[in-house]
Amino acid sequence: MKIEFKSIGTIHSHFKKKEGMPIQSIGAKGIKGFIRIKKNYIAGLKDLDGFSHIYLIYYFHKSNGFELHVTPFLDNKPHGVFATRVPKRPNSVGISVVKLLSIKKNILEIENVDIIDGTPLLDIKPYIPQFDIHSVDKNGWVGQKADNLNDILSDNRFE
């Protein structure tokens, strides 16, 4: 079964290449960017500005191919690709939660942006604490490794 999606807009940031990027939105605190939504979808943004945080679902357009075992930025040992958040995946789909600062017509100003400039956007959903905050018993290989993400930047291993 082939599943076809289309870009509903483009995510813009000052990150022009993967090297040196923050590896998650919480490692990108204060970094601003914007989204340009295609004009035919503007009506779909109604009331989105009531939410302070939104999910962006996007296409890792710079990633080609994938490996089933990968060594992520946070570790020096390989793990199954589905046990990581690396961009090279069987389906190159990414999710980030960003702060929504403003919406003016088809431009969304966003903050905590860990996304490369020019990334095709597939969907926006509101981040809703009652749905999206979960109490976790086990945090796998990540453990405490993600506690200080501001010190860790990406390299080009997944280009």
Add this chain to the structure above:
Amino acid sequence: MKIEFKSIGTIHSHFKKKEGMPIQSIGAKGIKGFIRIKKNYIAGLKDLDGFSHIYLIYYFHKSNGFELHVTPFLDNKPHGVFATRVPKRPNSVGISVVKLLSIKKNILEIENVDIIDGTPLLDIKPYIPQFDIHSVDKNGWVGQKADNLNDILSDNRFE
């Protein structure tokens, strides 16, 4: 730009139609299901069993078309489709956080399943509290409406 994804497996549950389904995984507490991963992706599951919660990213295969203004199950007023989590969207991509109970070969036993039987799976990512828990200032039209999701079930308005 056309973006093509493929199913990496299938999500199974006892929900055969949308009517009467829970509307989010937190409204599906204790409801079990399973995922059958395609055999060529089994190696990608290594170390996933260390995580108690996982994101499932999937294709709403029962949804055709979309409207830009929709009235979601939790409200009686229309909102922009991107300010809701309804399945009929410009790109019919869904995300759910479920509990991962076990992995045996290519079968993942999961809990808190709000997903219809036969849904094509696109990706699995670990749910990592340091990345995925955000402190929200504004909860838009949802407000407190999602506090008692066990009392609210879906109907077939998005078939």
